[in-house]
Amino acid sequence: MAGILGTLWDGVALRRERIGADPDSPARPVALPAAWEEGAAAALAALAPGNGPVVLPILAENWIRRVTMRGRRLGLLDSPEEADGLAAGLRALLLSRRGAPGAEVWRDRGREEARFVLNLPAFLDAEGGFDAPGYVAAAALGVRVLDILGQGRSPRLRLGFADLAGLLAAFRLPYGGEEAQAVAAAIAALTRGAAEAESGRLADRQGALHPVALIWPEPPAETAVPGLAAAARAALDAAAASPGLRHAGCVALAPADAVEA
Secondary structure, three states: OHHHOOOOOOOOOEEEEEEOOOOOOOOEEEEEEOOOOOOHHHHHHHHOOOOOOEEHHHHHHHHHHHHHHHHHHHOOOOOHHHHHHHHHHHHHHHHOOOEEEOHHHHOOOOOOOOOEEEEHHHHEOOOOOEOHHHHHHHHHHHHHHHHHHOOOOOOEEEEEEEOHHHHHHHOOOOOOOHHHHHHHHHHHHHHHHHHHHHHHHHHHHHOOOEOOOOOOOOOOOOOOOOOHHHHHHHHHHHHHOOOOEOOOEEEOOOOOOHHHO
């Protein structure tokens, strides 16, 4: 636990359960934040390799350390301070359940293409709105992680989002209705714009490999989520202003795994 002292994990109250990844799996001890909802312990049991005890801070620090050490080794993180900042941002995203890498990263399956998932309902703010600036920052962080895991050479990244239905339910929008479709289109545009803007910033540091897309679907002019349409437009404009991109694509749909649970 020495690597946890002095970090965001320090002082986080943990609860302990004995549970399996599913009803047919052997139960294992799982320690996770006390504030996390029911069902999270089973998801962690599924994410952790092996069959032994699971302690979330230790499990998470394993992949966070791999990301920062690889970033430093490859020269994608310029200093120990930048690596520490990336690690702190990942801890904050994970603790707030706003974002995390896919199961392949948790289980250290290096041959599988990594993905990073943003949990849409976790970006609801205290006033009941959507925290678009926080979402943009989280998407940028996900791009940084995926770029590092791809050795700085992957032409396409797999950033995605989860639980659109939960976000729509928070705004009492019927799934499949026109208002819901407009929100979904704006979220997709916001994700793409934020990710490609970060790819542009990485290209500015490491060299551009791909041109900026000049044509993309126009986001809706307005949605039932206050500020979302404007945020999507601003994110796309920021991406379009990039001198070039590091990646040919940044956003991808992928089958869900235990990270979404």
